[in-house]
Amino acid sequence: MQKSHKIHHKTTEDNRRHQLRTAFSFYCSVRERLPVWLLEDMRCMEVFCWDDGHPRAFLPSEALLYALIHDHQDYAQYLLNRYSVSALRAPRCSYCCCRGSGAPHLNIAVRYDRLVILGMMMAALKNCGEQTKRQDYLDSCGGCSHVADAGKSAVQLAVELSHADCLLLLLVEGARPDGLDAALQRLVSCDVSKRHHAQRCLDYLLLFLPKPPLLQRLQDEPQRWQSLLGNKVFSWLQGVAPPPLLLQALRSLVQFGADRISLLPDFLQLHSW
Known part of the structure; x- marks a missing residue:
């Protein structure tokens, strides 16, 4: 009985090591960017991962x-x-x-x-x-x-x-x-x-940002942040002025796609406000 238990335990461990090897081989195959059809064949039929003591396909x-x-x-x-x-x-x-x-x-x-x-x-x-x-x-x-x-x-x-x-x-x-x-x-x-x-x-x-939140760091060091952000953006974030006109215009433009902004000339880029 004890011998049978040892054999079963060894078989289980051998299976686990085999699954780990095949799982790693799948990882390496994706890393090497093998063709899609080959990766799918491997994923569905050849390689397995270990889940709750049982092998299963990825x-x-x-x-x-x-x-x-x-x-x-x-x-x-x-x-x-x-x-x-x-x-x-x-x-x-x-x-x-x-x-x-x-x-x-x-x-x-x-x-x-x-x-x-x-x-x-x-x-x-x-x-x-x-x-x-x-x-x-x-x-x-x-x-x-x-x-x-x-x-x-x-x-x-x-x-x-x-x-x-x-x-x-x-x-x-x-x-x-x-x-x-x-x-x-x-x-x-x-x-x-x-x-x-x-x-x-x-x-x-x-x-x-639909509405700027009140940020303590802006209140603690107003001169520093006003210098970094510019007067218009700083005043808007402080809630004492509307958003800059350029920002409002770019909000409309960006709704047509993320690439629209990058196509603008430099003087209309975000950092210009």
Whole structure:
């Protein structure tokens, strides 16, 4: 009986090691950007991940995470075309095995600055149906507590990392313009080499901000912020003046697409107000 138990235990461990090897091989295959048809054959028939002590095939949402990390745009496009919003479902956490929550694909796209795939995801979200569900997904701050970006929305993460192009795309698609205070802090604390991107993030938030919140840092150091932001923007954020005319005009323009602003001449760019 004891010998039989040992044999069973060894078999289980051998199976687990085999699944880990095949899972890693799938990860490497996506990293090497193998053809889509080959990756799908592997995902559906050859490689497995370990779930509650049992092997199973990788889900489309798990494959999309790999495609995001390694910028395999063709594979990401296939998964989103084939599985639509189901490919954006949060998979179960591999560490604590809790039910997936939040929008990990959005956060991964922002963290790795995968602008092209993020655009594909935004297009897939338009098939979501209910506007409320789409909005909840865009503004989601879920995720397990041990995950690096837990508690942060994709917009907040884009501000933190100064990924301005990702931020603009999210805002154009309707994500809530959170993170103004963090954007101001980022502007004065980041390296000089990243200040241009931090300034763009701040400008984009201002562009989509319906009503500026009262921020204590502006009250504490008015001269400093008035110098950094300019009189018009500072007065608007303080609630003593309307938004600058250029900002109001650009708000109308950006509704036709995120690329409209970049096509403007320099003297009409956001930093000109």
